[in-house]
Amino acid sequence: MANQIPNKMRGWYLEEFGQPYVYKIDIPVPKPREDELLIKMEIAGYCHTETIVASGDYQSKLPLIPGHENVGIVASVGPKVQGFKLGDRVGCNCRECTRGYSTNFCAKAELAGLTHDGGMAEYLVADPRWTVKLPDNLSFEDAAPLMCAGSTMFNSIRNARQDKGAIIAIVGLGGLGHIGVQFAKAMGYKCVAIDIRPDPIALVSSFDPCLRPDLVLDPRDGPEHALSKILETFPGRTGVDAAVVSTDASEAFKFSTDILEKHGVLVVVGQPKEPIKFHWRVFVTQDISIVAGGLSQPDVMEEMMDLVVKEKIRSTVKVYMLEDVTQLVHDFHNPHMKGKYVIRIAT
Ligand SMILES: [Zn+2]
Numbered sequence: 001m002a003n004q005i006p007n008k009m010r011g012w013y014l015e016e017f018g019q020p021y022v023y024k025i026d027i028p029v030p031k032p033r034e035d036e037l038l039i040k041m042e043i044a045g046y047c048h049t050e051t052i053v054a055s056g057d058y059q060s061k062l063p064l065i066p067g068h069e070n071v072g073i074v075a076s077v078g079p080k081v082q083g084f085k086l087g088d089r090v091g092c093n094c095r096e097c098t099r100g101y102s103t104n105f106c107a108k109a110e111l112a113g114l115t116h117d118g119g120m121a122e123y124l125v126a127d128p129r130w131t132v133k134l135p136d137n138l139s140f141e142d143a144a145p146l147m148c149a150g151s152t153m154f155n156s157i158r159n160a161r162q163d164k165g166a167i168i169a170i171v172g173l174g175g176l177g178h179i180g181v182q183f184a185k186a187m188g189y190k191c192v193a194i195d196i197r198p199d200p201i202a203l204v205s206s207f208d209p210c211l212r213p214d215l216v217l218d219p220r221d222g223p224e225h226a227l228s229k230i231l232e233t234f235p236g237r238t239g240v241d242a243a244v245v246s247t248d249a250s251e252a253f254k255f256s257t258d259i260l261e262k263h264g265v266l267v268v269v270g271q272p273k274e275p276i277k278f279h280w281r282v283f284v285t286q287d288i289s290i291v292a293g294g295l296s297q298p299d300v301m302e303e304m305m306d307l308v309v310k311e312k313i314r315s316t317v318k319v320y321m322l323e324d325v326t327q328l329v330h331d332f333h334n335p336h337m338k339g340k341y342v343i344r345i346a347t
């Protein structure tokens, strides 16, 4: 298998911030170090963070191959790598973390597609410590969105540290939120799904009954309306126990604190352009805690994938071929977009 690896590959480069990606057919296939894996890419998810990287907000070094939701097949195994073999089906989004199990907060974290070349090309170098094996019965299309969107939502819901039966609001039902709703239900919570866009609301309302939200709210109806619906749906309840904000819309943070119970937990996943503002009452009167969302560590990823297989959680994906990334980026800004867009790389 190793000698089937070509010298050149197809892929996309971000060469200039704010400019479209550039397609190339003669990119040198990367050479992994002795402690690294080479992955033959199958599917790369397209994440909202890709747009932030492209804008320059992450100050990535250019040129850069974007893509941080990467799944594929192990094509070469460095002599110092343990636990992987040729042909393993794997997923990864990170190359290197000098502080081990704390990539989210490590200043030296190396993230594929953010600080070094990612998955929008035929081959990718990966750090085995941040690579997870995919369950046999999880397709590449279903697995790719789990590498960032799913991983982030699973970890964020866990970070809320609620007991089973608690009410979790998922605020923003896009690529992350539509998976988050299913996780919340599968993890034994009651779920309130919140968005202003009809297409994502229709999507989450169409899930199997056991993965469908208990209540769907349009925040434009206002917090009083939301609280009355919560009381009606969950008798005796005067708010949600935790709100996971998976949208960049600043108003979503205010709306979330408006519907949180006292002592509730706000989990920050979205990355609004402006600083997030809170009234002092959020702390002094409501005693709201604010915690970070963020990617799962590898052991938590495995727990997540077990849950996905067991509870038949599905990402809603639209598949584009590698040559069609420009179309994908265009479609990504369509207000009717729902679910996740992914790129099929292996032909
Ligand atoms: Zn690190």
Ligand SMILES: [Zn+2]
Binding pocket: 047, 048, 049, 050, 068, 148, 149
């Ligand atoms: Zn992402």
